[in-house]
Amino acid sequence: xxxxxxxxxxxxxxxxxxxxxxxxxxxxxxxxxxxxxxxxxxxxxxxxxxxxxxxxxxxxxxxxxxxxxxxxxxxxxxxxxxxxxxxxxxxxxxxxxxxxxxxxxxxxxxxxxxxxxxxxxxxxxxxxxxxxxxxxxxxxxxxxxxxxxxxxxxxxxxxxxxxxxxxxxxxxxxxxxxxxxxxxxxxxxxxxxxxxxxxxxxxxxxxxxxxxxxxxxxxxxxxxxxxxxxxxxxxxxxxxxxxxxxxxxxxxxxxxxxxxxxxxxxxxxxxxxxxxxxxxxxxxxxxxxxxxxxxxxxxxxxxxxxxxxxxxxxxxxxxxxxxxxxxxxxxxxxxxxxxxxxxxxxxxxxxxxxxxxxxxxxxxxxxxxxxxxxxxx
Amino acid sequence: xxxxxxxxxxxxxxxxxxxxxxxxxxxxxxxxxxxxxxxxxxxxxxxxxxxxxxxxxxxxxxxxxxxxxxxxxxxxxxxxxxxxxxxxxxxxxxxxxxxxxxxxxxxxxxxxxxxxxxxxxxxxxxxxxxxxxxxxxxxxxxxxxxxxxxxxxxxxxxxxxxxxxxxxxxxxxxxxxxxxxxxxxxxxxxxxxxxxxxxxxxxxxxxxxxxxxxxxxxxxxxxxxxxxxxxxxxxxxxxxxxxxxxxxxxxxxxxxxxxxxxxxxxxxxxxxxxxxxxxxxxxxxxxxxxxxxxxxxxxxxxxxxxxxxxxxxxxxxxxxxxxxxxxxxxxxxxxxxxxxxxxxxxxxxxxxxxxxxxxxxxxxxxxxxxxxxxxxxxxxxxxxxxxxxxxxxxxxx
Numbered sequence: 001x002x003x004x005x006x007x008x009x010x011x012x013x014x015x016x017x018x019x020x021x022x023x024x025x026x027x028x029x030x031x032x033x034x035x036x037x038x039x040x041x042x043x044x045x046x047x048x049x050x051x052x053x054x055x056x057x058x059x060x061x062x063x064x065x066x067x068x069x070x071x072x073x074x075x076x077x078x079x080x081x082x083x084x085x086x087x088x089x090x091x092x093x094x095x096x097x098x099x100x101x102x103x104x105x106x107x108x109x110x111x112x113x114x115x116x117x118x119x120x121x122x123x124x125x126x127x128x129x130x131x132x133x134x135x136x137x138x139x140x141x142x143x144x145x146x147x148x149x150x151x152x153x154x155x156x157x158x159x160x161x162x163x164x165x166x167x168x169x170x171x172x173x174x175x176x177x178x179x180x181x182x183x184x185x186x187x188x189x190x191x192x193x194x195x196x197x198x199x200x201x202x203x204x205x206x207x208x209x210x211x212x213x214x215x216x217x218x219x220x221x222x223x224x225x226x227x228x229x230x231x232x233x234x235x236x237x238x239x240x241x242x243x244x245x246x247x248x249x250x251x252x253x254x255x256x257x258x259x260x261x262x263x264x265x266x267x268x269x270x271x272x273x274x275x276x277x278x279x280x281x282x283x284x285x286x287x288x289x290x291x292x293x294x295x296x297x298x299x300x301x302x303x304x305x306x307x308x309x310x311x312x313x314x315x316x317x318x319x320x321x322x323x324x325x326x327x328x329x330x331x332x333x334x335x336x337x338x339x340x341x342x343x344x345x346x347x348x349x350x351x352x353x354x355x356x357x358x359x360x361x362x363x364x365x366x367x368x369x370x371x372x373x374x375x376x377x
Numbered sequence: 378x379x380x381x382x383x384x385x386x387x388x389x390x391x392x393x394x395x396x397x398x399x400x401x402x403x404x405x406x407x408x409x410x411x412x413x414x415x416x417x418x419x420x421x422x423x424x425x426x427x428x429x430x431x432x433x434x435x436x437x438x439x440x441x442x443x444x445x446x447x448x449x450x451x452x453x454x455x456x457x458x459x460x461x462x463x464x465x466x467x468x469x470x471x472x473x474x475x476x477x478x479x480x481x482x483x484x485x486x487x488x489x490x491x492x493x494x495x496x497x498x499x500x501x502x503x504x505x506x507x508x509x510x511x512x513x514x515x516x517x518x519x520x521x522x523x524x525x526x527x528x529x530x531x532x533x534x535x536x537x538x539x540x541x542x543x544x545x546x547x548x549x550x551x552x553x554x555x556x557x558x559x560x561x562x563x564x565x566x567x568x569x570x571x572x573x574x575x576x577x578x579x580x581x582x583x584x585x586x587x588x589x590x591x592x593x594x595x596x597x598x599x600x601x602x603x604x605x606x607x608x609x610x611x612x613x614x615x616x617x618x619x620x621x622x623x624x625x626x627x628x629x630x631x632x633x634x635x636x637x638x639x640x641x642x643x644x645x646x647x648x649x650x651x652x653x654x655x656x657x658x659x660x661x662x663x664x665x666x667x668x669x670x671x672x673x674x675x676x677x678x679x680x681x682x683x684x685x686x687x688x689x690x691x692x693x694x695x696x697x698x699x700x701x702x703x704x705x706x707x708x709x710x711x712x713x714x715x716x717x718x719x720x721x722x723x724x725x726x727x728x729x730x731x732x733x734x735x736x737x738x739x740x741x742x743x744x745x746x747x748x749x750x751x752x753x754x755x756x757x758x759x760x761x762x763x764x765x766x767x768x769x770x771x772x773x774x
Contacts, residue, residue: 127736130647130716154736155717176649198735201722201744208735267513277761326709333751337511337759338536341581341588341752348582352748355712359719365657369648 020081038205048116056091061099068303072245079249084203086158094120101223121162123153140169159207178229183222202356312374315367322364406462412742448683459629470494470501481605504548521550540589564610566602583745626700694763701753
């Protein structure tokens with residue numbers, strides 16, 4: 001048994017933490033969040049130069065990491081600094097699907113992704129799909145040697161900045177069937193593809209995406225026709241581990257800010273951290289945070305398992321992270337008092353980030369149900 | 378023991394309901410139901426409508442132009458207003474300053490200020506909190522120094538709700554720095570249009586700008602704006618806390634919020650079924666509803682005693698804690714209920730643009746409301762301070 005990071009991952013963590021600590025200050029981040037693009041192209045490029053995108057892909061995919069522990073190492077640091085740039089969407093989800101399923105020609109884009117020159121997004125969720133991965137109503141029809149796509153996609157994170165969308169569409173079956181799903185690479189600006197963009201509560205941007213008689217060639221198909229559900233599930237598992245690690249990092253920051261505040265804020269003539277009512281809650285927060293760290297490690301360590309074990313561990317992590325995340329976000333705000341309600345103060349963004357992460361790829365309740373389901377297979 | 382309304386209470390409830398159904402503009406109730414913010418004019422219009430009916434100041438005695446309701450009648454009115462999604466009555470002039478003036482103001486102050494509160498001639502805000510004086514309010518530092526027939530005021534207030542609309546602020550200021558913390562404080566009415574007053578908005582984490590910092594630099598305040606006696610302000614401030622807290626539990630807001638949540642949960646689907654039938658969600662919903670039913674009854678028990686003339690003491694603190702926890706729980710469930718559509722941050726959803734909403738029309742404001750209402754357990758004496766009050770009373774240590 002060994003809970004130490006490998007020296008490579010330790011180096012990755014140090015590099016990223018140092019860079020973000022220097023460069024991604026609260027002021028810089030607040031400026032990025034308020035900007036029209038909702039992200040910084042400059043910081044994205046610099047992070048890509050540091051190898052952060054490459055760390056999210058395996059060697060044969062053109063990277064130098066890509067395993068569960070690489071993902072959590074990177075995302076914990078991104079979370080710690082409250083980074084809003086779309087690593088999850090470009091690299092873990094859309095990029096990951098291209099890496100897992102793409103032909104050699106399709107995988108050419110990954111070199112530019114790893115180099116920080118190209119961004120991607122995954123257009124999967126739909127207005128009524130909530131967190132059900134298999135609920136896809138968007139259709140794909142073969143037509144004159146090409147494919148026609150029709151449907152609507154909701155809250156597609158990073159859609160505007162993506163040079164291509166990976167679109168999930170149904171070729172056969174009923175809306176909730178796992179079978180019959182296919183993936184297509186749709187370049188941005190393809191006729192019939194329209195985006196309505198907006199900022200997100202936790203930072204970054206997303207869009208409602210409409211596909212109206214969008215025509216793509218057969219070569220745009222990513223992976224086998226009608227049979228990509230298991231690949232999607234594997235990628236979403238990885239993304240959920242990434243989200244859990246990100247939340248963990250953000251919770252570490254919330255804890256650090258709260259500890260510092262309890263030590264310096266004086267009321268009734270003494271630091272408020274000397275009040276036992278707050279001390280015990282801080283202690284509980286600390287205990288839950290260690291639970292969260294263990295849940296992330298446990299899930300990362302089971303990413304290569306067979307489906308049932310992998311999914312069960314991932315859902316366990318996302319459920320626990322959702323519960324602890326709410327506790328940490330709410331208690332950090334409460335123990336700070338009014339100052340935490342101010343957008344300027346660092347905790348505001350961190351708390352929003354933590355809570356809103358629960359709304360991506362399945363919330364606490366959704367993963368509770370999945371955990372139960374996979375416990376009885 | 379009889380839990381139902383008496384015939385008189387029932388008749389009053391019907392009267393309130395009829396008034397709301399005839400006079401509450403749909404334009405306003407739609408905005409409240411959707412969780413959208415109201416403009417200064419919206420608030421003023423609603424206050425004016427209630428004032429015409431004589432219902433704006435429910436708790437004020439009739440001699441001051443109030444409705445003279447007892448605690449039960451006030452409760453019925455507040456509950457019916459919340460269920461009809463009426464705008465809340467802003468408390469600053471009506472529930473906070475008015476009763477203090479009635480109890481401690483000079484005849485001239487009562488004659489001048491009280492009618493102006495009712496007519497809306499003045500928009501009041503509250504100047505209590507300071508950067509260094511939150512839960513420990515008595516540590517406030519804003520100074521008022523007597524200078525002839527004026528006080529010279531210097532200092533800073535913060536978290537001043539809707540101060541951007543206000544022309545008047547009632548403040549706790551320190552007039553005797555040598556006295557014990559609570560004993561050197563005075564209650565002062567300050568004209569916000571006077572030279573030296575500066576208001577700066579604080580942008581909140583949900584994107585709203587409803588609170589402000591207020592700075593005083595050598596602001597001259599006429600001595601006739603001192604309420605009661607110099608250095609007795611703490612007594613007046615505390616009077617507020619014990620006498621004007623019937624709605625502290627926010628039962629009406631919780632009931633209305635729960636109805637809205639159920640409405641959303643019937644429309645949202647999870648696993649091919651309405652979310653409201655999802656066992657996990659249904660269990661969460663049931664738990665908060667059970668808590669709310671019991672809390673509403675506690676609230677009635679306290680109100681019933683208050684109507685008989687007993688001032689609520691520690692009960693106010695209990696209701697504040699439980700009431701805010703329940704409201705926040707409902708906000709949390711509402712955020713969960715809309716799923717991924719809680720993520721978009723569309724400020725137009727709050728401001729009311731003509732753009733169609735992103736996702737279902739109810740989804741836009743729910744995450745913002747969840748974050749905004751973290752304030753419930755912080756303001757008005759944080760829940761920690763309330764628990765301290767409860768424990769002190771209970772333990773007598």
